[in-house]
Each structure stands twice: as structure tokens, then as C-alpha cells.
Amino acid sequence: MAETIQARSxxxxxxxxxxxxxxxxxxxxxxxxxMGIDQTGAPVEIGVPVERPLTLYLNxxxxxxxxxxxxxxxxxxxxxxxxxNMLKPDDVVTEVVYDDDLQVVVVYTERGTxxxxxxxxxxxxxxxxxxxxxxxxMETIEGAVLPKAELRTSWLYQMTHAVNTAPSLYLExxxxxxxxxxxxxxxxxxMEDVGRHNAVxxxxxxxxxxxxDAADKIMYTTGRLTSEMVIKTVRMGIPILVSRxxxxxxxVELARQVGLTLIGRTxx
Numbered sequence: 001m002a003e004t005i006q007a008r009s010x011x012x013x014x015x016x017x018x019x020x021x022x023x024x025x026x027x028x029x030x031x032x033x034x035m036g037i038d039q040t041g042a043p044v045e046i047g048v049p050v051e052r053p054l055t056l057y058l059n060x061x062x063x064x065x066x067x068x069x070x071x072x073x074x075x076x077x078x079x080x081x082x083x084x085n086m087l088k089p090d091d092v093v094t095e096v097v098y099d100d101d102l103q104v105v106v107v108y109t110e111r112g113t114x115x116x117x118x119x120x121x122x123x124x125x126x127x128x129x130x131x132x133x134x135x136x137x138m139e140t141i142e143g144a145v146l147p148k149a150e151l152r153t154s155w156l157y158q159m160t161h162a163v164n165t166a167p168s169l170y171l172e173x174x175x176x177x178x179x180x181x182x183x184x185x186x187x188x189x190x191m192e193d194v195g196r197h198n199a200v201x202x203x204x205x206x207x208x209x210x211x212x213d214a215a216d217k218i219m220y221t222t223g224r225l226t227s228e229m230v231i232k233t234v235r236m237g238i239p240i241l242v243s244r245x246x247x248x249x250x251x252v253e254l255a256r257q258v259g260l261t262l263i264g265r266t267x268x
Contacts, residue, residue, distance in 0.1 A: 018188070018210045018212060020187070020188050020189070021188075021189045021190060021191070021206060022166060022167075022187070022190045023166065023167065023168040023169055023170075023178075023190055023191075023192050024071070025167050025168055025169050025171065025172035025173075027071065029050065029070075029071070030049060030050060030069050030071060030169060031047045031048060031049055031050060031169065031172065031173045032047070032048055032050050033045050033046070033047055033048075034046060034047075034048050046173070047172055047173040048173050048174075048175060049069055049169055049173050049174075049175055049176050049194060050069060051067045051068065051069060051194045052067070052068060052069070052070045052103060053065050053066070053067060053103055054066050054067075054068050054070050054073055054076070054103055054104070054105060055102075055103060055104045055105070056076075056077050056080060056081075056104075056105055056106075056107070057104065057105070057106040057107070058081060058086060058087075058106075058107050058109070058113050058115070059106075059107070059108055059109060059112070059113050061113065061114065061115060061116075063080075063081070063086070063115070063119070064080070066080070066198060067194060067195070068193055068194065068195075068198050069169070069176070069192070069193050069194060070103070071192075072191070072202050072205070072206070073098045073105045074096045074098060074105065074205065074209075075191075075201075075202040075203075075204075075205030075206045075209065076105075076193075076198060076201055076202045076205060077096060077098075077105045077107050077205065078093070078096065078107065078204070078205035078208055078209060079200070079201035079202055079203065079204030079205030079206070079208070080201045080204075080205075081107060082201075082204050082205065082208055082235070082236075083200075083201055083204050083231075083232045083235055083236075085140045085235075086113065086115055086118070087107070087109070088111075089208070091109050091110070091111055092109060092110040092111070093107060093108065093109050093110075094108045094109065094110060095108050096108070138231070140231075140235060141231055141234045141235065141254070141258055144234050144235075144258045145258075145259070146234065146237065146238075146239040146258060146259050146260055147215040147216075147237070147239050148239070149215070149216060149218075149239035149240055149261070150216075151218070151240055151261065152184075152185075154185065155182075155184045155185035155218070156185070156242065156263070156266060157185070158184075158185025158186070159180075159182050159185045159186070159187065159218065159220060159242070160220075160244070160266055160267070162185070162186065162187050163178070163180050163187060163190070163220060166187070166190065168190070168192060169192045170192065170222070175194070176192050176193065176194060177192065177193060177194070177195060177196040177199050177221070177222050177223050178190065178191065178192045178196075178199060178221070178222045179191050179192075179196060179199035179200045179202075179203055179219065179220065179221045179222075179223075180203075180219070180220040180221075181203050181206075181207065181212075181217055181218075181219060181220075181238075182217065182218040182219075182220055183216065183217060183218075184216075184218075187220075188212075188217075189203050189206050189207070189212075191203050191206070196221055196222065196223035196229065197228060197232075199221070200219070200221065200229065200232050200233070201232070203219070203236075204232065204235075204236050207236065214236050214237040214238045215237060215239065217238050217239075217240075218238070218240045218241075218242060219233050219236075219238045219240065219241045219242065220242045220243070220266075221241070221242070221243045221245075222243070222244055222245065223243065223245060224243065224245045224246060224247065224248060224251075225241060225243045225245070225246070225247040225248065225251045225252075225255075225262055225264055226247075226248045226250070226251050227248065227250040227251050227254055229241065229243075229251065230251045230254045230255050230258075230260060230262075231254065233260060234254075234258050234260055239259075239260065239261060240260075240261045240263070241255070241260060241261065241262055241263070242262075242263045242264075242266050243262075243263070243264050243265075243266065244265065244266050244267050245264065245265070246264045246265055247262060247264050
């Protein structure tokens with residue numbers, strides 16, 4: 001069944017309140033029950049996330065096939081293209097068409113696009129459920145200037161408590177990453193997926209779709225603070241990146257170059 005999403009409606013204005021997005025662990029499409037054996041040898045039934053292939057097209061060109069839980073295909077498609085510098089922030093997207101039967105999502109733009117050369121320059125990103133980065137991502141953050149942002153330790157305590165106690169697929173089934181966009185200490189968009197790159201791309205698509213101002217936001221992730229996470233956070237214009245995990249050396253180096261605040265090992 002095909003679904004059409006108008007990706008930039010006139011009703012999506014900055015001054016309108018945006019509905020908060022949180023995980024839906026009870027969605028039957030996102031998990032399956034499997035039988036296994038526990039440490040005593042007894043049979044046990046547990047929930048596990050379901051990953052599905054999703055093929056993304058930009059106009060008539062096939063871009064990539066992603067493995068995803070596929071709960072927000074339109075946000076994932078838009079965010080991926082934005083973070084790969086294939087979709088510009090001021091581009092006009094005429095529609096996004098998702099076909100559940102074919103597991104395909106197509107983004108249509110007013111501007112003509114052709115990324116044949118860019119697609120030849122492919123880098124597999126670090127981490128589980130490997131993502132793919134294309135071409136000139138490093139060039140896109142050169143000269144980036146992030147806004148100065150206030151940060152309070154009370155917000156960190158509030159944020160980590162809210163994320164760790166909110167109903168989620170992680171608590172329901174595990175084997176999944178989460179990324180959360182926060183305003184001060186309050187989560188406003190919490191996305192999960194089998195790879196952290198998918199989760200952050202869905203946040204990017206959601207924020208662009210609803211014209212959310214990133215200057216006063218904090219990004220929280222359950223994954224490591226790698227170069228990929230730094231680049232995507234900078235591209236979104238978010239000045240603070242927080243993780244319950246640690247950093248890579250290149251992630252730290254890139255963050256210092258652009259003035260991104262990194263906070264790692266934030267566990268409570």
C-alpha cells in the first residue's frame with residue numbers, strides 16, 4: 001500500500017507547537033516473539049526487534065537500501081538525504097511516497113538531482129547495523145559555526161532520567177539504539193532503530209519537516225560519539241551532543257574544530 005506524505009506543508013511553521021515524538025514499544029510491527037533457552041536450560045520466549053530493508057530513491061535515482069525498524073520511513077528518508085548533503089535545507093520537497101509492500105520510499109524535489117559521481121565515493125560507517133556515508137561530508141562542516149548554548153547539570157540529570165525510564169523498544173526488547181532531541185532537560189523527539197545512524201537521521205528528518213530550531217537543543221544518543229555522529233549533529237546545527245557511551249579520537253578532534261560540546265559516559 002502506497003502512502004503519500006506532503007513533506008513541506010504550509011501548516012508546518014516555526015511558531016506552531018510540535019507534537020512530541022516518543023517510542024511506541026507496543027507497536028506489533030516493531031517486535032516479534034522468539035523462543036530460546038535461558039542460562040538454566042529452560043525454554044524462554046522473548047521479544048526482539050524486527051529489521052526490514054528500506055530502499056530510498058531521490059526522484060528517479062536509487063540511493064541506498066537501509067536496514068531499519070521502519071517506523072518513520074518519511075523522516076528517515078528526509079534525514080538521510082539531508083545528512084548526506086543530497087538534500088539542501090532550502091530545497092522544496094514536493095512529496096514523499098512510501099510503499100509498504102515494496103519497502104520503498106521515494107523523495108521528490110522541485111530541483112533536479114543527479115548523484116551518480118557522489119555515490120561512487122562510499123564509506124561504511126562505524127558501529128552496528130553499518131551505515132553508509134557518501135562523498136563530501138567532511139567538506140560540508142568546514143567553516144561551520146554552531147550557536148552558543150546554555151547547559152545545566154540539572155538538565156543532564158533530568159534528561160538521562162527521562163530517557164532511561166521512558167517506555168521504549170530498548171526496555172521492551174533490547175538490541176537497539178536510541179537518539180533523543182531535547183529542549184533543556186525534556187525529550188521532544190525520541191527515535192530508536194537498529195543503528196544509531198538511522199535514529200539520528202529520523203530526528204533530522206522530523207526536525208526539518210517541522211522546522212524545529214536546533215540552536216537551543218541537546219542531542220542525546222545511546223551510541224558512541226564517533227565522527228559520523230559529530231558530523232550529523234553539526235549538520236543539524238545542534239550545539240551539544242551527549243552520550244552514555246564514550247568517544248573516538250576523531251570524534252573529539254572534529255568537535256573541537258567546530259566548537260561542538262561533547263559530553264560522554266553520562267550514565268546518571
